[in-house]
Amino acid sequence: DGGITQSPKYLFRKEGQNVTLSCEQNLNHDAMYWYRQDPGQGLRLIYYSQIVNDFQKGDIAEGYSVSREKKESFPLTVTSAQKNPTAFYLCASDPGRGVLTFGAGSRLTVL
Amino acid sequence: SQQGEEDPQALSIQEGENATMNCSYKTSINNLQWYRQNSGRGLVHLILIRSNEREKHSGRLRVTLDTSKKSSSLLITASRAADTASYFCATDPNTGTASKLTFGTGTRLQVTL
Numbered sequence: 335d336g337g338i339t340q341s342p343k344y345l346f347r348k349e350g351q352n353v354t355l356s357c358e359q360n361l362n363h364d365a366m367y368w369y370r371q372d373p374g375q376g377l378r379l380i381y382y383s384q385i386v387n388d389f390q391k392g393d394i395a396e397g398y399s400v401s402r403e404k405k406e407s408f409p410l411t412v413t414s415a416q417k418n419p420t421a422f423y424l425c426a427s428d429p430g431r432g433v434l435t436f437g438a439g440s441r442l443t444v445l
Numbered sequence: 446s447q448q449g450e451e452d453p454q455a456l457s458i459q460e461g462e463n464a465t466m467n468c469s470y471k472t473s474i475n476n477l478q479w480y481r482q483n484s485g486r487g488l489v490h491l492i493l494i495r496s497n498e499r500e501k502h503s504g505r506l507r508v509t510l511d512t513s514k515k516s517s518s519l520l521i522t523a524s525r526a527a528d529t530a531s532y533f534c535a536t537d538p539n540t541g542t543a544s545k546l547t548f549g550t551g552t553r554l555q556v557t558l
Contacts, residue, residue: 338487365542365543376449376533376547376550376551379544382543382544428543430542432475432476432537432543433490434488434490436488
């Protein structure tokens with residue numbers, strides 16, 4: 335079945351640590367996205383990539399980094415520079431129609 | 446910034462009733478989309494309505510768009526317990542790609558037996 339796989343589902347981080355969230359898709363979609371969701375708020379765009387080896391900052395990119403070395407993979411690193419990283423992170427892809435397919439999400443908690 | 450704002454924030458109805466939620470936005474759009482999110486899960490795309498369309502149906506879903514009022518409504522008819530979820534509108538300003546989609550804060554729908 336085609337879809338987006340995010341891992342891990344739950345992640346705990348100590349302050350000062352970098353963590354990487356995995357996002358893999360087998361939908362053959364060119365564009366991939368990372369969103370952050372906080373309680374009671376809508377989704378906010380962190381980074382997106384419309385093609386391999388290229389990515390763009392979204393609205394809240396500070397403290398995050400990404401790479402896009404393969405079409406299928408778009409990992410997100412939450413760095414120690416992100417001061418409030420506790421959130422639900424969602425990866426999504428778009429076949430070029432402007433409609434998103436989402437993964438199941440990763441919940442990051444800072445201890 | 447939040448482009449879409451849903452109303453109400455929360456809605457509780459009984460199974461079999463209809464549920465209506467509204468979305469208002471601020472700037473011109475290419476299209477407006479509705480997504481559903483079950484608790485602790487990713488979002489699922491429900492329906493897209495373009496700026497030149499006024500109404501669209503998909504199964505038990507009916508979406509209307511009034512560009513003069515910059516508003517949209519999502520109607521779920523004959524609600525089921527499985528419809529319990531949060532519903533988000535998302536607006537595409539004028540690009541036709543997802544890179545500029547802006548999501549609202551969502552309506553939490555509770556359908557009780």
